[in-house]
Amino acid sequence: MTTYSLGVDIGTFESKGVLVDESGAIVAQAARPHQMIVPQAGWAEHRPDEDWWGDFVHITKALLAGSGVDPKAIKAVATSAIGPCMLPVDADGAPLMNGVLYGVDTRAAKEIDDLNAELGEDAILEHSGNALTSQAVGPKILWFKRNHPELWAKTHKILTATSYLTFKLTDRFVIDHYTAPNSAPLYDIKAQTWSDALGSAICSLDMMPELMWSTEIAGTVTAKAAAETGLAEGTPVTCGTIDAAAEAVSVGTLDAGDMMMMYGSTIFIITVTESQLSDPRLWHAPWLFEGEYAAMAGLATSGTLTHWFRDQFAKELSKEEAFPVLAAEAANSPPGAKGLLCLPYFSGERTPIHDPMAKGAVFGLDLTHTRGDLYRAVIEGIAMGTRHVTETYAEAGQVPKRLLAVGGGTKNELWLQATSDLTGLDQIVCSVTTGASYGNAFLARLALGEVTKDDLPSWNPAARTVKAGRHEAYEAQYPLFKALYEQTKDIAHRLGDKA
Incomplete structure (x- = not known):
């Protein structure tokens, strides 16, 4: 029986998904547009249930309906999304606000300045591997804590867009090591773990998701997620990653x-x-x-x-x-x-x-x-x-x-x-x-041990070269x-x- 992997990617303006067979051939594709919300200059947001999870559900149902593939023939699911994003959720995993987007959202400029002044730019770079910029999640967490204390009191976890998808599918709060350093200064890049050495004033480390590698299996599709998406209960789901990493894998x-x-x-x-x-x-x-x-x-x-x-x-x-x-x-x-x-x-x-x-x-x-x-x-x-x-x-x-x-x-x-x-x-x-959805389909197979990195060129060979x-x-x-x-x-x- 032919088997398939499902890859879905949530983009800034559009989400895409593919079903791919074991040879790397795409058997079905689907997409769904959404808007980037700009409440005021320098802010950029998505609605997590409508734009992230809603797109995943819509695309998955469209792929299954359009292809006629038996959900039980899907061996694994891998997702990616724009990032790094910042989404606070309560103990039930319910979003407490819209998802704050990556570097295009510059609302935490003051928090960046404050953290740099308090902790030292060199110390942050040495510890986290990254300077604090509008791309960093740590200052955005601090912005949320300062500006919404009533919501902060209800916050259980800080998620990314991909983390939220993985939670909705598996009931687990996880994040991959590639995404985690974007949470500077909360990640120790040398030890490759969460650290409060510089981030204790931002949040407690138990508010951060569990760290995993992108090709590890985070869990399986729950009965609730299966009912919403049409996927088979028990289907393996990878940890997931940021869209750009999945794009990179795809080529x-x-x-x-x-x-x-x-x-x-x-x-x-x-x-x-x-x-x-x-x-x-x-x-x-x-x-x-x-x-x-x-x-x-x-x-x-x-x-x-x-x-x-x-x-x-x-x-x-x-x-x-x-x-x-x-x-x-x-x-x-x-x-x-x-x-x-x-x-x-x-x-x-x-x-x-x-x-x-x-x-x-x-x-x-x-x-x-x-x-x-x-x-x-x-x-x-x-x-x-x-x-x-x-x-x-x-x-x-x-x-x-x-x-x-x-x-x-x-x-x-x-x-x-x-x-x-x-x-x-x-x-x-x-x-x-x-792009990323195709890379996710490959990562899903890789997580199962059914392919190696050396198999990617046969999945997606070079077509042309643009000469300088x-x-x-x-x-x-x-x-x-x-x-x-x-x-x-x-x-x-x-x-x-x-x-």
Whole structure:
């Protein structure tokens, strides 16, 4: 009998799921959109039951109905989600507020400053492997504790989006070692355990989920979860991980020197390393497999920025036709977008500048510029931000042996080519670009011992390579891109204070 693995990923704007057979072939796919809630500037949230668990239930039922697969033929389930998120739940596992999203949510800026002042930035980096930025969960827990004492009194556990899915499926509160360092300063990266050495003022350690490795089985589908989802009771469920890690697995980012670039709502980059790095401009964690390590980076807005541009400047077009039209118009604009520069910091910026108060800007406009020029400038601005990150990796001694591209943005040839041209790096695009949900399906099999890391290339072989070129316009503009940020950041911060 053919058997299957189920992989589901919860994204910023859309969730996706796949059923995959033992050869790696996708037999069914499903997706469900949702919105990112922005209650005020600098905040970003999801509704945990509607957007996380609701999407999982909807997608799982759709996959089973569409494929006709017997639920008992599904050998294991693996999930991932955007992260790191912060969700307080009570003793019954019920959410006490909306889930606070990853680095795009900058509400805990004061808490970051307070913790850095109290504990010392160097001490935090040494202990946790990560500087405190808008990506860190620890300051967001402190923000919640300070601003909602009545809810804090009811809080039993602090979960991530993936942790919440795993709880809903298995009744266990767990988190993987790859995700946990994002809870700085509550995680000791050397001992690979929770620690209150620096985080005692934030929360007690018993409020944090149990630590596991991503390929460990956390539990099995409960009777309640089976009734809600259509899955068979007793189906094994892995611990799960963050979406970017599952994306990386989906294209074979498994060994030291491999770099994954995820083109999604944000750009996210993972490089697998032989040893633990310590660079405050990057994020650091144990990799999915015990004894391996990873260094990460991310832009705050990328796909989100292209969607914003579409919604503001292509309103006469349907969402389906807007991007092809914009791409065609941008193709008529030369590299360098006729002298335009875009700072893509529309939700602040994460790596390498870690400036939640940074602002987006388009500089160099005159009356001859067109919508195509503007769209090209936006794409090139994201690519310049990406080059800033790859330069940071190089300065940390991590030049990739190979770069694997994945995510919805890989369908945007202009974006891919601009990124290769600006970074000087060739990009491998694999046959299956489904992303994290597909990586989860592989991780589910891996957790059962039915595949090894060496089997991934046969599941998802390389399809093409985007070759790096060089454009004089980019080489002239990139130093100006960095200078534009440096020379305008004080103004951006002052504008942010007024807002």
